[in-house]
Amino acid sequence: MKNKSILIIVFSIFCILGFWSELMSDAGNLQDWDKKDIEKYLKTAEIVSLKIDPQGGRTEAWIISLDDGKAASRGLFKHVDSARPTPIADSYRYEIVAYELDKLLDFNRIPPVVEREIEGTNGSLQLYIEGCKPLSYQMQRNIQPPDPAGFQDALAEINVFENLSYCKHDLNDVLIHTNTWKACRVDFSQAFSPTPKLIPDQSIERCSRKLYENLVYLSEEVLQDKLKHWLNSEEISALLERKKIIIDTIKRRVEEWGEEAVLF
Numbered sequence: 093m094k095n096k097s098i099l100i101i102v103f104s105i106f107c108i109l110g111f112w113s114e115l116m117s118d119a120g121n122l123q124d125w126d127k128k129d130i131e132k133y134l135k136t137a138e139i140v141s142l143k144i145d146p147q148g149g150r151t152e153a154w155i156i157s158l159d160d161g162k163a164a165s166r167g168l169f170k171h172v173d174s175a176r177p178t179p180i181a182d183s184y185r186y187e188i189v190a191y192e193l194d195k196l197l198d199f200n201r202i203p204p205v206v207e208r209e210i211e212g213t214n215g216s217l218q219l220y221i222e223g224c225k226p227l228s229y230q231m232q233r234n235i236q237p238p239d240p241a242g243f244q245d246a247l248a249e250i251n252v253f254e255n256l257s258y259c260k261h262d263l264n265d266v267l268i269h270t271n272t273w274k275a276c277r278v279d280f281s282q283a284f285s286p287t288p289k290l291i292p293d294q295s296i297e298r299c300s301r302k303l304y305e306n307l308v309y310l311s312e313e314v315l316q317d318k319l320k321h322w323l324n325s326e327e328i329s330a331l332l333e334r335k336k337i338i339i340d341t342i343k344r345r346v347e348e349w350g351e352e353a354v355l356f
Contacts, residue, residue, distance in 0.1 A: 127195065127204060133160055134167060134206045134217050142169070142210065156210065156217060169208070170281060171215030176324060182281050184216035189322045190257055190280035191218075196318060197306045199253060201246075201276045218278075223270055228263035237273045245356050246275040248298040255290045256307075256334055259283035286326040288333035296341050301355040304342055307335060 125133070137160035144154050154169040175183040187205050194202035205218040229235075237243035247266070254261060257280060265279045290296065312332055319328060345354045 187216040224267040226264040227266040
């Protein structure tokens with residue numbers, strides 16, 4: 093995936109913790125804010141400074157410093173916008189879709205992101221959260237989580253979401269908080285392919301009961317209404333088909349292995 097070097101560096105030390113009450117302690121009052129307040133902050137906070145990597149080219153992400161008088165924080169601004177039907181799709185729009193889908197499913201593993209115009213350019217502005225290392229860091233050092241079963245549950249949930257969004261991760265896209273071991277997922281700028289099937293060699297075997305039920309109850313009408321501004325009809329159609337395949341896959345696993353082996 094192009095232009096990922098800065099993402100790997102930046103997001104290796106920042107991520108969302110999964111529950112908004114556990115947001116970073118050194119960002120003013122942000123730890124007390126809900127998602128809507130964080131989104132408003134991202135949309136309206138004063139831009140104190142921005143950093144553009146001179147080696148990154150004109151499409152590289154910008155690091156934005158923000159302050160609304162109550163809290164100071166930072167954000168990652170992506171402005172590349174080569175959306176489909178471009179042959180090699182890479183767009184900030186898909187970052188917004190991933191977060192909107194996260195909210196619809198109450199997934200709570202995608203950092204808050206909004207659309208904003210900065211320096212005359214439209215893009216996605218995503219919140220930085222401190223205290224994370226990429227999954228590659230944990231694996232290379234063989235660092236074991238304090239709750240191995242719970243950690244594997246988190247990775248299983250992320251696997252389901254990746255199949256839904258058709259966005260296969262590398263080990264730097266899954267970020268782990270160094271103290272709590274909560275996991276989040278970043279970088280969806282090439283997601284939501286119009287491919288009506290799941291990711292090859294990334295099978296779904298387990299899922300949280302909550303995520304499974306939310307997938308079942310998420311209606312086509314709601315999904316269409318929330319995402320039609322960002323996705324074209326072919327992308328939405330493929331997303332709906334993947335949703336159906338995931339539900340059918342989990343149902344089949346339950347029939348074969350039993351609920352306790354599949355749903356946690």
